[in-house]
Amino acid sequence: MTRIVIVGAGPAGINAAETLLAHGRQPILLDEGRQAGGQGYRKPSPGLRLDMNALMGSEASKYQALHERFESLRGQIDYRPGTLVWGIDGKTLHLQQDGRATTLDYDALVIATGAMDRIAPMPGWTLPGVFGLGGAQVALKDQGCFIGRRVAFLGSSPLLALAARQYRALGAEVVVIADTTPFVRKLAALPALLNSPRTLLRGLAYLGGAMRAGVPVLHGVTPLAVAGDGHVESLLIRDAKGRERRFACDAVALGYGLKPETQLAELAGAQLAYDEAFRLWLPQADADGRAGDGLYLAGDGMTIGGADAAEASGALAAHALLADLGIPSDAAAVAALRRRASRLRAFQRGLSQAFAWPVAQIRALPDDVTLCRCEKVSLGEIRQAMAQELGPTEVNRVKAMTRCGMGRCQGRICGPALQEIVAGVGNIAGAEAGRLRMQAPIKPVALAAAKAGAS
Amino acid sequence: MADLAERDATRHRAQLVRAVARDGRAITLTIDGREVAATEDDSVLATILTHGPRLRHLEFGGEPRAGFCLMGACQDCWVWTAQGERLRACTTPVRAGMALLTLPPAFAAPGPFATP
Numbered sequence: 374m375t376r377i378v379i380v381g382a383g384p385a386g387i388n389a390a391e392t393l394l395a396h397g398r399q400p401i402l403l404d405e406g407r408q409a410g411g412q413g414y415r416k417p418s419p420g421l422r423l424d425m426n427a428l429m430g431s432e433a434s435k436y437q438a439l440h441e442r443f444e445s446l447r448g449q450i451d452y453r454p455g456t457l458v459w460g461i462d463g464k465t466l467h468l469q470q471d472g473r474a475t476t477l478d479y480d481a482l483v484i485a486t487g488a489m490d491r492i493a494p495m496p497g498w499t500l501p502g503v504f505g506l507g508g509a510q511v512a513l514k515d516q517g518c519f520i521g522r523r524v525a526f527l528g529s530s531p532l533l534a535l536a537a538r539q540y541r542a543l544g545a546e547v548v549v550i551a552d553t554t555p556f557v558r559k560l561a562a563l564p565a566l567l568n569s570p571r572t573l574l575r576g577l578a579y580l581g582g583a584m585r586a587g588v589p590v591l592h593g594v595t596p597l598a599v600a601g602d603g604h605v606e607s608l609l610i611r612d613a614k615g616r617e618r619r620f621a622c623d624a625v626a627l628g629y630g631l632k633p634e635t636q637l638a639e640l641a642g643a644q645l646a647y648d649e650a651f652r653l654w655l656p657q658a659d660a661d662g663r664a665g666d667g668l669y670l671a672g673d674g675m676t677i678g679g680a681d682a683a684e685a686s687g688a689l690a691a692h693a694l695l696a697d698l699g700i701p702s703d704a705a706a707v708a709a710l711r712r713r714a715s716r717l718r719a720f721q722r723g724l725s726q727a728f729a730w731p732v733a734q735i736r737a738l739p740d741d742v743t744l745c746r747c748e749k750v751s752l753g754e755i756r757q758a759m760a761q762e763l764g765p766t767e768v769n770r771v772k773a774m775t776r777c778g779m780g781r782c783q784g785r786i787c788g789p790a791l792q793e794i795v796a797g798v799g800n801i802a803g804a805e806a807g808r809l810r811m812q813a814p815i816k817p818v819a820l821a822a823a824k825a826g827a828s
Numbered sequence: 829m830a831d832l833a834e835r836d837a838t839r840h841r842a843q844l845v846r847a848v849a850r851d852g853r854a855i856t857l858t859i860d861g862r863e864v865a866a867t868e869d870d871s872v873l874a875t876i877l878t879h880g881p882r883l884r885h886l887e888f889g890g891e892p893r894a895g896f897c898l899m900g901a902c903q904d905c906w907v908w909t910a911q912g913e914r915l916r917a918c919t920t921p922v923r924a925g926m927a928l929l930t931l932p933p934a935f936a937a938p939g940p941f942a943t944p
Contacts, residue, residue: 405900505902512898604882
């Protein structure tokens with residue numbers, strides 16, 4: 374029997390498992406998390422007195438439905454929570470579970486590894502109290518904690534308003550929602566956003582709610598500094614009218630949309646291509662998620678589409694896999710899933726313009742700003758290395774010379790900004806700056822564990 | 829070491845603030861030698877940061893850090909235990925009797941290493 378492995382138990386992975394099971398196949402579902410749901414539909418850890426219906430708002434019914442569906446299928450599949458896939462070698466996965474390394478061979482692989490916050494550095498962003506925007510939501514959902522008492526939400530993302538609403542609803546003070554994208558650019562993106570009017574209206578309602586509550590909601594801001602002595606004490610920005618404004622706060626949630634976790638797709642052999650709209654390297658797949666021989670991609674780990682697109686694309690990838698095994702599936706259902714995924718992804722392309730990655734702001738950052746927080750490499754060190762005679766204009770060469778991107782996160786945090794700096798200094802297109810190559814282990818693994826697995 | 833943690837705790841309040849309570853078994857553990865209370869299923873990160881302003885010090889220059897992504901991606905929240913174990917604080921639940929350190933054990937012991 375063909376062994377099918379799914380990596381990631383978020384909406385994409387769960388839908389893939391459900392579709393395979395409905396067609397008589399029992400996949401192995403590996404997930405680094407201790408509970409299924411992924412990031413967006415993350416379940417509270419046990420015992421938290423958290424009202425998830427209130428927290429999830431208009432998405433509560435989808436959240437509940439996904440978890441109910443997972444509960445009904447988990448006993449019928451080989452579900453392995455708390456399992457990190459840290460390497461892929463041929464058709465063998467390298468795993469770490471409970472501190473022990475093992476391997477698992479597969480015939481077909483569905484990668485649904487999701488996404489994380491995309492971060493633009495700024496002065497002071499390494500101070501304790503600055504966290505990723507999605508992380509600010511995880512602190513609440515997973516641990517029932519706010520990242521601070523008085524929180525500034527900064528970046529460019531529809532999640533700014535959503536996270537701020539969740540924080541306010543539970544009693545935190547939101548001192549500002551500051552978006553770097555000018556308002557006129559949001560209007561220009563309207564036609565694409567009308568692909569999902571419901572989502573658009575929901576976002577506007579969140580912003581309206583914040584404004585009615587007296588929270589300053591600013592567009593077109595330039596982040597100047599997070600200031601404080603050993604911890605966050607204030608956020609300084611320049612507003613769209615050119616005025617400097619300081620907001621006293623003890624935490625900053627920082628995020629510029631999402632960035633797919635593509636490491637495993639790359640190790641499994643998927644081709645990556647530079648996407649001009651998102652300004653990210655994305656793994657390539659056909660409309661159903663086929664990315665290679667026995668390799669299928671789904672969800673935000675393939676391209677940012679949001680939770681609804683992840684559900685559709687997870688099912689699509691499973692249908693593609695079944696079709697390749699010669700198992701007939703429902704052509705009408707597949708066509709409907711394709712339409713749905715394609716429409717939602719078009720909406721996200723619109724969002725990437727309405728909530729733009731701030732290329733010019735990143736390139737204008739001063740030399741003393743830390744770009745790589747793992748290895749403490751400053752922007753000035755990158756610029757200096759590139760300015761040398763025969764200096765590099767490719768990110769892997771810059772990494773080799775400066776150690777930027779060589780730390781424990783493997784460039785997950787600094788990578789997108791490094792790409793813009795290298796392209797800017799080299800005066801070349803984003804794609805020409807190259808792509809930070811991934812390698813195993815994709816996350817730190819104890820040598821003792823790897824040795825135990827090998828013996 | 830314990831002095832540093834105490835100074836931090838009094839000089840700056842905790843970074844994370846509990847929004848909702850957790851039902852579960854109460855446990856105790858230590859952070860830099862100081863005994864603190866937690867509830868089973870609290871993360872190491874939430875436990876340390878609801879009791880103080882920082883998780884660790886960067887290996888390069890010693891600046892304070894408190895984690896960043898909170899979802900197991902950035903690897904900026906690894907802390908030590910007195911036994912020399914290393915833990916990713918955001919994804920590791922606390923256990924009763926854990927002895928967590930916000931500095932590597934070599935720094936915590938009296939010796940040639942200065943406290944950053």
